[in-house]
Amino acid sequence: MAISPDALDAPSFTPLYSQIKTLILQSLQAGEWKPGEVIPSEMDLAARYRVSQGTVRKAIDELAAENLVNRRQGKGTFVATHEEKQVQFRFLKLVPDDGKPGSEGPAERQILECKKTRASAEIAKLLSLRTGDAVLQIRRVLAFKHIPAILEDIWLPAAPFKGLTAEQLANYPGPSYALFETEFNVRMLRADEKIRALPASNEQSKLLKVEQSTPLLFVERVAYTYRDTPMELRRGYYRTDTHHYFNTLN
Protein backbone atom coordinates (compact mmCIF):
# COMPACT_ATOMS: atom_id res chain seq x y z
CA MET A 1 0.00 0.00 0.00
CA ALA A 2 0.99 3.63 -0.37
CA ILE A 3 3.58 4.35 2.26
CA SER A 4 3.91 8.08 1.88
CA PRO A 5 1.68 10.12 4.18
CA ASP A 6 -0.72 12.54 2.50
CA ALA A 7 1.18 15.66 1.64
CA LEU A 8 0.32 18.85 3.49
CA ASP A 9 -0.93 16.87 6.46
CA ALA A 10 0.24 18.11 9.83
CA PRO A 11 1.01 14.72 11.40
CA SER A 12 4.23 13.24 10.12
CA PHE A 13 2.66 9.81 10.33
CA THR A 14 -0.61 8.68 8.75
CA PRO A 15 -1.85 5.23 9.67
CA LEU A 16 -2.48 2.85 6.83
CA TYR A 17 -6.16 2.38 7.75
CA SER A 18 -6.56 6.13 7.59
CA GLN A 19 -5.14 6.22 4.09
CA ILE A 20 -7.49 3.40 3.09
CA LYS A 21 -10.37 5.34 4.58
CA THR A 22 -9.46 8.30 2.41
CA LEU A 23 -9.37 6.09 -0.67
CA ILE A 24 -12.78 4.59 0.09
CA LEU A 25 -14.08 8.08 0.74
CA GLN A 26 -12.84 9.17 -2.67
CA SER A 27 -14.64 6.27 -4.32
CA LEU A 28 -17.81 7.18 -2.46
CA GLN A 29 -17.54 10.80 -3.52
CA ALA A 30 -16.80 9.81 -7.10
CA GLY A 31 -20.01 7.80 -7.08
CA GLU A 32 -18.31 4.47 -7.69
CA TRP A 33 -20.91 3.05 -5.28
CA LYS A 34 -24.22 4.88 -5.02
CA PRO A 35 -26.41 5.45 -1.95
CA GLY A 36 -28.21 2.28 -1.00
CA GLU A 37 -25.81 0.07 -2.91
CA VAL A 38 -23.43 -2.46 -1.41
CA ILE A 39 -19.71 -1.75 -1.50
CA PRO A 40 -17.15 -4.52 -2.14
CA SER A 41 -16.56 -6.99 0.67
CA GLU A 42 -13.77 -6.44 3.15
CA MET A 43 -11.75 -9.20 1.52
CA ASP A 44 -12.17 -7.65 -1.92
CA LEU A 45 -11.13 -4.23 -0.69
CA ALA A 46 -8.18 -5.74 1.16
CA ALA A 47 -7.04 -7.37 -2.08
CA ARG A 48 -7.64 -4.18 -4.04
CA TYR A 49 -5.54 -2.05 -1.72
CA ARG A 50 -3.06 -4.82 -0.89
CA VAL A 51 -3.61 -4.62 2.86
CA SER A 52 -4.98 -7.04 5.43
CA GLN A 53 -8.68 -7.43 6.08
CA GLY A 54 -8.20 -5.96 9.56
CA THR A 55 -6.88 -2.72 8.14
CA VAL A 56 -9.83 -2.35 5.78
CA ARG A 57 -12.11 -3.23 8.66
CA LYS A 58 -10.82 -0.39 10.79
CA ALA A 59 -11.25 2.06 7.91
CA ILE A 60 -14.83 0.94 7.36
CA ASP A 61 -15.47 1.02 11.12
CA GLU A 62 -14.75 4.73 11.11
CA LEU A 63 -16.92 5.35 8.06
CA ALA A 64 -19.74 3.46 9.77
CA ALA A 65 -19.27 5.49 12.96
CA GLU A 66 -19.72 8.63 10.86
CA ASN A 67 -22.88 7.19 9.32
CA LEU A 68 -21.45 7.21 5.82
CA VAL A 69 -22.02 3.47 5.44
CA ASN A 70 -24.06 0.82 7.22
CA ARG A 71 -22.75 -2.63 8.01
CA ARG A 72 -25.14 -5.57 7.91
CA GLN A 73 -23.80 -8.87 9.08
CA GLY A 74 -24.15 -11.59 6.48
CA LYS A 75 -25.14 -9.12 3.77
CA GLY A 76 -22.47 -6.55 3.25
CA THR A 77 -21.63 -2.89 3.76
CA PHE A 78 -24.04 -0.39 2.22
CA VAL A 79 -23.71 3.26 1.30
CA ALA A 80 -25.92 5.22 3.70
CA THR A 81 -29.09 6.90 2.49
CA HIS A 82 -31.53 9.45 3.81
CA GLU A 83 -34.31 7.11 2.64
CA GLU A 84 -34.11 4.47 5.35
CA LYS A 85 -36.86 4.36 7.89
CA GLN A 86 -34.49 4.31 10.83
CA VAL A 87 -32.88 7.51 9.75
CA GLN A 88 -35.96 9.05 8.19
CA PHE A 89 -35.49 11.84 10.63
CA ARG A 90 -31.75 11.69 10.85
CA PHE A 91 -31.42 15.46 10.81
CA LEU A 92 -34.79 16.31 12.36
CA LYS A 93 -34.63 16.39 16.14
CA LEU A 94 -38.13 17.72 16.71
CA VAL A 95 -40.21 14.97 18.31
CA PRO A 96 -43.76 14.90 19.66
CA ASP A 97 -44.06 15.33 23.42
CA ASP A 98 -45.82 12.00 23.65
CA GLY A 99 -44.61 9.24 21.41
CA LYS A 100 -41.45 8.58 19.52
CA PRO A 101 -39.68 10.19 16.57
CA GLY A 102 -41.67 9.51 13.43
CA SER A 103 -44.65 8.11 15.30
CA GLU A 104 -46.83 10.65 13.58
CA GLY A 105 -45.96 9.38 10.16
CA PRO A 106 -44.43 11.52 7.42
CA ALA A 107 -44.80 15.28 7.72
CA GLU A 108 -47.36 16.99 5.51
CA ARG A 109 -45.48 19.39 3.28
CA GLN A 110 -46.62 22.64 1.78
CA ILE A 111 -44.24 24.44 -0.53
CA LEU A 112 -44.87 28.17 -0.35
CA GLU A 113 -42.05 29.33 -2.54
CA CYS A 114 -39.27 28.01 -4.74
CA LYS A 115 -37.43 30.68 -6.61
CA LYS A 116 -34.04 31.47 -8.03
CA THR A 117 -32.39 34.50 -6.50
CA ARG A 118 -29.02 35.92 -5.56
CA ALA A 119 -27.14 35.27 -2.35
CA SER A 120 -26.92 38.11 0.14
CA ALA A 121 -23.58 38.63 1.81
CA GLU A 122 -24.85 36.80 4.86
CA ILE A 123 -26.17 33.77 2.99
CA ALA A 124 -23.12 33.65 0.75
CA LYS A 125 -20.79 33.53 3.70
CA LEU A 126 -22.59 30.61 5.32
CA LEU A 127 -22.61 28.66 2.04
CA SER A 128 -19.03 29.56 1.10
CA LEU A 129 -20.29 31.38 -1.99
CA ARG A 130 -19.71 34.89 -3.21
CA THR A 131 -22.24 37.63 -2.67
CA GLY A 132 -24.61 37.69 -5.63
CA ASP A 133 -24.07 34.06 -6.64
CA ALA A 134 -27.22 32.30 -7.82
CA VAL A 135 -29.10 30.40 -5.15
CA LEU A 136 -32.44 28.64 -4.91
CA GLN A 137 -34.65 29.84 -2.11
CA ILE A 138 -37.40 27.63 -0.81
CA ARG A 139 -40.00 28.27 1.83
CA ARG A 140 -42.18 25.50 3.15
CA VAL A 141 -44.34 24.50 6.08
CA LEU A 142 -44.26 21.06 7.65
CA ALA A 143 -47.32 19.90 9.55
CA PHE A 144 -48.12 16.91 11.73
CA LYS A 145 -51.73 15.81 12.02
CA HIS A 146 -52.76 18.93 10.12
CA ILE A 147 -51.16 21.20 12.69
CA PRO A 148 -48.29 23.27 11.27
CA ALA A 149 -45.13 22.65 13.27
CA ILE A 150 -42.21 23.92 11.23
CA LEU A 151 -41.65 26.85 8.91
CA GLU A 152 -38.46 26.49 6.92
CA ASP A 153 -36.49 28.79 4.67
CA ILE A 154 -33.95 26.88 2.64
CA TRP A 155 -31.10 28.19 0.53
CA LEU A 156 -29.27 25.98 -1.96
CA PRO A 157 -26.45 26.85 -4.35
CA ALA A 158 -28.16 26.98 -7.73
CA ALA A 159 -25.55 25.12 -9.76
CA PRO A 160 -25.70 21.64 -8.18
CA PHE A 161 -29.50 21.82 -7.90
CA LYS A 162 -30.26 23.03 -11.43
CA GLY A 163 -33.78 22.03 -12.37
CA LEU A 164 -35.21 21.63 -8.88
CA THR A 165 -38.90 22.50 -8.88
CA ALA A 166 -41.58 23.09 -6.26
CA GLU A 167 -43.49 20.12 -7.70
CA GLN A 168 -40.57 17.79 -7.08
CA LEU A 169 -40.27 19.01 -3.51
CA ALA A 170 -43.98 18.61 -2.91
CA ASN A 171 -44.38 15.19 -4.48
CA TYR A 172 -41.19 13.32 -3.63
CA PRO A 173 -42.00 10.57 -1.16
CA GLY A 174 -39.38 10.98 1.54
CA PRO A 175 -37.18 13.60 3.13
CA SER A 176 -35.81 16.39 0.99
CA TYR A 177 -32.30 15.09 1.62
CA ALA A 178 -33.31 11.84 -0.06
CA LEU A 179 -34.51 13.83 -3.05
CA PHE A 180 -31.22 15.70 -3.22
CA GLU A 181 -29.40 12.38 -3.16
CA THR A 182 -31.49 10.68 -5.82
CA GLU A 183 -32.09 13.51 -8.24
CA PHE A 184 -29.05 15.72 -7.81
CA ASN A 185 -26.41 13.36 -6.54
CA VAL A 186 -25.79 15.56 -3.51
CA ARG A 187 -25.26 13.66 -0.26
CA MET A 188 -25.67 15.54 3.00
CA LEU A 189 -23.35 13.93 5.51
CA ARG A 190 -23.25 16.21 8.50
CA ALA A 191 -24.85 19.40 9.75
CA ASP A 192 -24.29 22.08 12.37
CA GLU A 193 -27.20 23.72 14.12
CA LYS A 194 -27.38 26.97 16.06
CA ILE A 195 -30.50 27.26 18.15
CA ARG A 196 -32.20 30.30 19.61
CA ALA A 197 -35.56 31.34 21.00
CA LEU A 198 -37.23 34.09 19.01
CA PRO A 199 -40.67 35.70 18.98
CA ALA A 200 -42.83 34.85 15.99
CA SER A 201 -43.03 37.67 13.45
CA ASN A 202 -46.36 38.65 12.05
CA GLU A 203 -45.77 36.55 8.95
CA GLN A 204 -44.41 33.54 10.82
CA SER A 205 -47.29 33.57 13.26
CA LYS A 206 -49.80 33.41 10.42
CA LEU A 207 -48.07 30.55 8.66
CA LEU A 208 -47.67 28.54 11.83
CA LYS A 209 -51.12 29.51 13.11
CA VAL A 210 -49.92 30.87 16.42
CA GLU A 211 -50.31 34.26 18.00
CA GLN A 212 -47.80 36.90 17.10
CA SER A 213 -44.73 36.98 19.36
CA THR A 214 -45.22 33.38 20.43
CA PRO A 215 -41.72 32.09 21.26
CA LEU A 216 -40.42 29.85 18.50
CA LEU A 217 -37.34 27.70 18.35
CA PHE A 218 -35.12 29.16 15.66
CA VAL A 219 -32.84 26.51 14.21
CA GLU A 220 -30.17 27.61 11.76
CA ARG A 221 -28.65 24.62 10.07
CA VAL A 222 -25.74 24.38 7.68
CA ALA A 223 -25.54 20.96 6.03
CA TYR A 224 -22.29 19.66 4.57
CA THR A 225 -21.44 17.16 1.88
CA TYR A 226 -18.02 15.59 1.22
CA ARG A 227 -14.92 17.47 2.25
CA ASP A 228 -17.00 19.59 4.64
CA THR A 229 -18.40 21.58 1.76
CA PRO A 230 -21.52 23.47 2.83
CA MET A 231 -24.40 22.71 0.47
CA GLU A 232 -27.49 23.94 2.25
CA LEU A 233 -28.55 26.63 4.65
CA ARG A 234 -31.83 26.06 6.42
CA ARG A 235 -33.55 28.35 8.86
CA GLY A 236 -36.32 26.56 10.69
CA TYR A 237 -38.90 28.03 13.00
CA TYR A 238 -40.28 25.30 15.23
CA ARG A 239 -43.45 25.43 17.28
CA THR A 240 -42.69 23.81 20.61
CA ASP A 241 -46.09 23.67 22.20
CA THR A 242 -46.68 20.02 21.31
CA HIS A 243 -43.20 19.03 20.21
CA HIS A 244 -39.69 19.50 21.53
CA TYR A 245 -36.15 19.37 20.24
CA PHE A 246 -34.49 16.28 21.63
CA ASN A 247 -30.77 15.91 22.14
CA THR A 248 -28.53 13.41 23.88
CA LEU A 249 -25.25 14.45 25.49
CA ASN A 250 -22.41 11.99 25.98
Place this chain on the structure above:
Amino acid sequence: MAISPDALDAPSFTPLYSQIKTLILQSLQAGEWKPGEVIPSEMDLAARYRVSQGTVRKAIDELAAENLVNRRQGKGTFVATHEEKQVQFRFLKLVPDDGKPGSEGPAERQILECKKTRASAEIAKLLSLRTGDAVLQIRRVLAFKHIPAILEDIWLPAAPFKGLTAEQLANYPGPSYALFETEFNVRMLRADEKIRALPASNEQSKLLKVEQSTPLLFVERVAYTYRDTPMELRRGYYRTDTHHYFNTLN
Protein backbone atom coordinates in the same frame (compact mmCIF):
# COMPACT_ATOMS: atom_id res chain seq x y z
CA MET B 1 -12.97 -16.07 30.38
CA ALA B 2 -16.64 -16.40 31.25
CA ILE B 3 -18.33 -18.18 28.39
CA SER B 4 -21.94 -17.90 29.46
CA PRO B 5 -23.85 -14.93 28.05
CA ASP B 6 -25.41 -12.53 30.52
CA ALA B 7 -28.71 -13.99 31.62
CA LEU B 8 -31.89 -12.19 30.63
CA ASP B 9 -30.22 -10.71 27.58
CA ALA B 10 -32.14 -10.98 24.36
CA PRO B 11 -29.21 -11.97 22.13
CA SER B 12 -28.22 -15.59 22.61
CA PHE B 13 -24.61 -14.63 22.01
CA THR B 14 -22.57 -12.05 23.90
CA PRO B 15 -19.12 -11.27 22.50
CA LEU B 16 -16.20 -11.68 24.84
CA TYR B 17 -15.13 -8.05 24.52
CA SER B 18 -18.61 -7.05 25.54
CA GLN B 19 -18.38 -9.16 28.67
CA ILE B 20 -14.99 -7.62 29.44
CA LYS B 21 -16.50 -4.19 28.94
CA THR B 22 -19.15 -5.01 31.52
CA LEU B 23 -16.49 -6.16 33.98
CA ILE B 24 -14.46 -2.98 33.53
CA LEU B 25 -17.66 -0.98 33.90
CA GLN B 26 -18.35 -2.72 37.19
CA SER B 27 -14.88 -1.86 38.46
CA LEU B 28 -15.41 1.75 37.43
CA GLN B 29 -18.74 1.89 39.19
CA ALA B 30 -17.30 0.23 42.29
CA GLY B 31 -14.70 2.97 42.39
CA GLU B 32 -11.75 0.63 41.93
CA TRP B 33 -10.27 3.40 39.78
CA LYS B 34 -11.36 6.95 40.51
CA PRO B 35 -12.00 9.81 38.07
CA GLY B 36 -8.74 11.22 36.78
CA GLU B 37 -6.78 8.10 37.72
CA VAL B 38 -5.15 5.71 35.31
CA ILE B 39 -6.59 2.24 34.89
CA PRO B 40 -4.36 -0.83 34.45
CA SER B 41 -2.62 -1.22 31.11
CA GLU B 42 -4.20 -3.27 28.36
CA MET B 43 -1.68 -6.04 28.97
CA ASP B 44 -2.48 -6.11 32.68
CA LEU B 45 -6.20 -6.25 32.05
CA ALA B 46 -5.70 -8.94 29.43
CA ALA B 47 -3.81 -11.04 31.99
CA ARG B 48 -6.41 -10.34 34.66
CA TYR B 49 -9.30 -11.47 32.52
CA ARG B 50 -7.32 -14.14 30.67
CA VAL B 51 -8.06 -12.78 27.24
CA SER B 52 -5.90 -11.32 24.50
CA GLN B 53 -4.86 -7.69 24.45
CA GLY B 54 -6.98 -7.14 21.34
CA THR B 55 -10.13 -8.15 23.17
CA VAL B 56 -9.44 -5.77 26.04
CA ARG B 57 -8.63 -3.12 23.47
CA LYS B 58 -12.00 -3.41 21.83
CA ALA B 59 -13.75 -3.20 25.20
CA ILE B 60 -11.82 -0.05 26.12
CA ASP B 61 -12.42 1.39 22.65
CA GLU B 62 -16.14 1.33 23.33
CA LEU B 63 -15.74 2.86 26.77
CA ALA B 64 -13.60 5.60 25.21
CA ALA B 65 -16.25 6.20 22.52
CA GLU B 66 -18.79 6.72 25.30
CA ASN B 67 -16.45 9.18 27.02
CA LEU B 68 -16.15 7.05 30.14
CA VAL B 69 -12.38 6.86 29.78
CA ASN B 70 -9.70 8.75 27.85
CA ARG B 71 -6.82 7.06 26.11
CA ARG B 72 -3.47 8.83 25.97
CA GLN B 73 -0.79 7.23 23.88
CA GLY B 74 2.36 6.53 25.84
CA LYS B 75 0.69 7.34 29.15
CA GLY B 76 -2.26 5.10 29.75
CA THR B 77 -6.04 5.04 29.92
CA PHE B 78 -7.67 7.45 32.37
CA VAL B 79 -11.06 7.55 34.00
CA ALA B 80 -12.91 10.53 32.52
CA THR B 81 -13.62 13.60 34.63
CA HIS B 82 -15.76 16.69 34.37
CA GLU B 83 -12.69 18.68 35.44
CA GLU B 84 -10.70 18.62 32.25
CA LYS B 85 -10.47 21.79 30.26
CA GLN B 86 -11.41 20.09 27.02
CA VAL B 87 -14.64 18.88 28.48
CA GLN B 88 -15.16 21.79 30.86
CA PHE B 89 -18.38 22.36 29.04
CA ARG B 90 -19.11 18.79 28.14
CA PHE B 91 -22.78 19.14 28.98
CA LEU B 92 -23.14 22.87 28.28
CA LYS B 93 -23.92 23.54 24.65
CA LEU B 94 -24.53 27.27 25.02
CA VAL B 95 -21.75 29.13 23.25
CA PRO B 96 -21.14 32.83 22.57
CA ASP B 97 -22.17 34.01 19.11
CA ASP B 98 -18.63 35.16 18.49
CA GLY B 99 -15.85 33.01 19.80
CA LYS B 100 -15.57 29.47 20.91
CA PRO B 101 -16.97 27.41 23.78
CA GLY B 102 -15.30 28.52 26.98
CA SER B 103 -13.66 31.54 25.42
CA GLU B 104 -15.32 33.71 28.02
CA GLY B 105 -13.70 31.88 30.88
CA PRO B 106 -15.56 30.21 33.69
CA ALA B 107 -19.15 31.27 34.28
CA GLU B 108 -19.86 33.55 37.23
CA ARG B 109 -22.18 31.68 39.57
CA GLN B 110 -24.77 33.02 41.90
CA ILE B 111 -26.61 30.55 44.10
CA LEU B 112 -30.08 31.85 44.85
CA GLU B 113 -31.39 28.87 46.70
CA CYS B 114 -30.34 25.48 48.04
CA LYS B 115 -32.96 23.78 50.09
CA LYS B 116 -34.20 20.37 51.01
CA THR B 117 -37.74 19.65 49.94
CA ARG B 118 -40.00 16.86 48.74
CA ALA B 119 -40.37 15.66 45.18
CA SER B 120 -43.57 16.48 43.39
CA ALA B 121 -45.10 13.72 41.30
CA GLU B 122 -43.61 15.30 38.19
CA ILE B 123 -40.09 15.63 39.56
CA ALA B 124 -40.22 12.19 41.14
CA LYS B 125 -41.14 10.56 37.88
CA LEU B 126 -38.25 12.13 36.00
CA LEU B 127 -35.78 11.10 38.72
CA SER B 128 -37.25 7.61 39.18
CA LEU B 129 -38.16 8.48 42.77
CA ARG B 130 -41.45 8.28 44.61
CA THR B 131 -43.62 11.30 45.14
CA GLY B 132 -42.63 12.94 48.41
CA ASP B 133 -39.10 11.57 48.48
CA ALA B 134 -36.53 14.00 49.82
CA VAL B 135 -34.77 16.07 47.15
CA LEU B 136 -32.40 19.01 47.11
CA GLN B 137 -33.58 21.94 45.08
CA ILE B 138 -31.08 24.49 43.85
CA ARG B 139 -31.62 27.66 41.93
CA ARG B 140 -28.73 29.56 40.43
CA VAL B 141 -27.83 32.10 37.79
CA LEU B 142 -24.81 31.76 35.52
CA ALA B 143 -23.38 34.90 33.98
CA PHE B 144 -20.72 35.62 31.38
CA LYS B 145 -18.94 38.96 31.50
CA HIS B 146 -21.36 40.07 34.20
CA ILE B 147 -24.36 39.50 31.94
CA PRO B 148 -26.71 36.82 33.24
CA ALA B 149 -27.17 34.10 30.63
CA ILE B 150 -28.66 31.07 32.35
CA LEU B 151 -31.16 30.55 35.12
CA GLU B 152 -31.15 27.00 36.38
CA ASP B 153 -33.37 25.01 38.68
CA ILE B 154 -31.73 21.79 39.77
CA TRP B 155 -33.24 18.82 41.59
CA LEU B 156 -31.05 16.14 43.14
CA PRO B 157 -32.07 13.07 45.11
CA ALA B 158 -31.22 13.98 48.71
CA ALA B 159 -29.63 10.72 49.78
CA PRO B 160 -26.54 10.61 47.54
CA PHE B 161 -25.95 14.34 47.98
CA LYS B 162 -26.31 14.50 51.74
CA GLY B 163 -24.41 17.50 53.07
CA LEU B 164 -24.35 19.56 49.88
CA THR B 165 -24.38 23.28 50.72
CA ALA B 166 -24.86 26.51 48.82
CA GLU B 167 -21.32 27.50 49.89
CA GLN B 168 -19.82 24.42 48.25
CA LEU B 169 -21.71 25.14 45.06
CA ALA B 170 -20.63 28.76 45.06
CA ASN B 171 -16.98 28.20 45.87
CA TYR B 172 -16.04 25.00 44.07
CA PRO B 173 -13.65 25.83 41.25
CA GLY B 174 -15.12 24.01 38.29
CA PRO B 175 -18.38 22.69 36.95
CA SER B 176 -20.97 21.37 39.38
CA TYR B 177 -20.60 17.93 37.86
CA ALA B 178 -16.96 17.96 38.94
CA LEU B 179 -18.07 18.82 42.46
CA PHE B 180 -20.54 15.94 42.43
CA GLU B 181 -17.75 13.63 41.33
CA THR B 182 -15.20 14.74 43.87
CA GLU B 183 -17.35 15.30 46.92
CA PHE B 184 -20.21 12.85 46.45
CA ASN B 185 -18.74 10.17 44.23
CA VAL B 186 -21.53 10.64 41.71
CA ARG B 187 -20.41 10.52 38.08
CA MET B 188 -22.71 11.95 35.45
CA LEU B 189 -22.11 9.97 32.28
CA ARG B 190 -24.86 10.93 29.90
CA ALA B 191 -27.79 13.30 29.69
CA ASP B 192 -30.95 13.80 27.66
CA GLU B 193 -32.21 17.27 26.87
CA LYS B 194 -35.63 18.43 25.74
CA ILE B 195 -35.61 21.94 24.36
CA ARG B 196 -38.42 24.42 23.92
CA ALA B 197 -38.94 28.13 23.40
CA LEU B 198 -40.87 29.79 26.23
CA PRO B 199 -41.67 33.36 27.22
CA ALA B 200 -39.84 34.62 30.29
CA SER B 201 -42.05 34.74 33.37
CA ASN B 202 -42.03 37.81 35.54
CA GLU B 203 -39.58 36.20 37.95
CA GLN B 204 -37.33 34.78 35.25
CA SER B 205 -37.17 38.08 33.42
CA LYS B 206 -35.96 39.84 36.56
CA LEU B 207 -33.29 37.28 37.32
CA LEU B 208 -32.00 37.26 33.75
CA LYS B 209 -32.40 41.01 33.35
CA VAL B 210 -34.56 40.81 30.27
CA GLU B 211 -38.03 42.13 29.56
CA GLN B 212 -40.94 40.00 30.55
CA SER B 213 -42.09 37.55 27.88
CA THR B 214 -38.72 37.63 26.15
CA PRO B 215 -38.38 34.24 24.44
CA LEU B 216 -36.01 31.99 26.36
CA LEU B 217 -34.58 28.62 25.49
CA PHE B 218 -36.01 26.15 28.00
CA VAL B 219 -33.70 23.18 28.40
CA GLU B 220 -34.89 20.29 30.52
CA ARG B 221 -32.04 17.93 31.21
CA VAL B 222 -32.02 14.57 32.94
CA ALA B 223 -28.48 13.43 33.73
CA TYR B 224 -27.66 9.77 34.24
CA THR B 225 -24.97 7.92 36.13
CA TYR B 226 -24.07 4.23 35.82
CA ARG B 227 -26.75 1.80 34.69
CA ASP B 228 -28.75 4.69 33.24
CA THR B 229 -29.84 5.75 36.69
CA PRO B 230 -31.18 9.33 36.62
CA MET B 231 -29.39 11.43 39.24
CA GLU B 232 -30.23 15.00 38.34
CA LEU B 233 -33.03 17.00 36.83
CA ARG B 234 -32.09 20.44 35.57
CA ARG B 235 -34.34 23.02 34.05
CA GLY B 236 -32.35 25.75 32.40
CA TYR B 237 -33.63 29.02 30.96
CA TYR B 238 -31.10 30.33 28.47
CA ARG B 239 -30.90 33.83 27.09
CA THR B 240 -30.10 33.53 23.40
CA ASP B 241 -29.51 37.14 22.45
CA THR B 242 -25.73 36.89 22.64
CA HIS B 243 -25.33 33.12 22.85
CA HIS B 244 -26.77 30.12 21.06
CA TYR B 245 -27.20 26.42 21.65
CA PHE B 246 -24.83 24.59 19.35
CA ASN B 247 -25.36 21.07 18.10
CA THR B 248 -23.76 18.85 15.49
CA LEU B 249 -25.75 16.24 13.58
CA ASN B 250 -24.10 13.19 12.06
Place this chain on the structure above:
DNA sequence: CAGTGGTCTAGACCACACT
Protein backbone atom coordinates in the same frame (compact mmCIF):
# COMPACT_ATOMS: atom_id res chain seq x y z
C1' DC C 1 -24.14 -24.40 0.88
C1' DA C 2 -21.07 -20.16 0.09
C1' DG C 3 -20.31 -15.44 1.19
C1' DT C 4 -20.63 -11.67 4.28
C1' DG C 5 -19.43 -9.16 8.44
C1' DG C 6 -18.04 -10.15 13.53
C1' DT C 7 -14.91 -12.08 17.03
C1' DC C 8 -10.62 -13.64 18.92
C1' DT C 9 -5.90 -14.69 19.05
C1' DA C 10 -0.72 -14.16 18.93
C1' DG C 11 2.92 -11.76 17.60
C1' DA C 12 5.59 -8.03 15.56
C1' DC C 13 6.55 -3.45 15.22
C1' DC C 14 5.68 1.80 15.67
C1' DA C 15 4.79 6.34 18.07
C1' DC C 16 4.76 8.66 22.27
C1' DA C 17 5.87 9.96 27.19
C1' DC C 18 8.57 9.71 31.11
C1' DT C 19 12.68 8.79 33.58
Place this chain on the structure above:
DNA sequence: GTGTGGTCTAGACCACTGC
Protein backbone atom coordinates in the same frame (compact mmCIF):
# COMPACT_ATOMS: atom_id res chain seq x y z
C1' DG D 1 15.47 2.44 28.01
C1' DT D 2 10.99 0.96 29.53
C1' DG D 3 6.23 0.96 29.37
C1' DT D 4 2.16 2.78 27.39
C1' DG D 5 -1.30 2.90 23.72
C1' DG D 6 -1.57 2.44 18.37
C1' DT D 7 -0.96 -0.14 14.07
C1' DC D 8 -0.72 -4.12 11.13
C1' DT D 9 -0.76 -8.79 9.94
C1' DA D 10 -2.32 -13.70 9.27
C1' DG D 11 -5.20 -17.03 10.40
C1' DA D 12 -8.96 -19.39 12.70
C1' DC D 13 -13.51 -19.64 13.83
C1' DC D 14 -18.43 -17.80 14.69
C1' DA D 15 -23.02 -15.69 13.43
C1' DC D 16 -26.04 -14.23 10.01
C1' DT D 17 -28.12 -14.06 5.23
C1' DG D 18 -29.74 -15.90 1.17
C1' DC D 19 -29.33 -19.23 -2.52
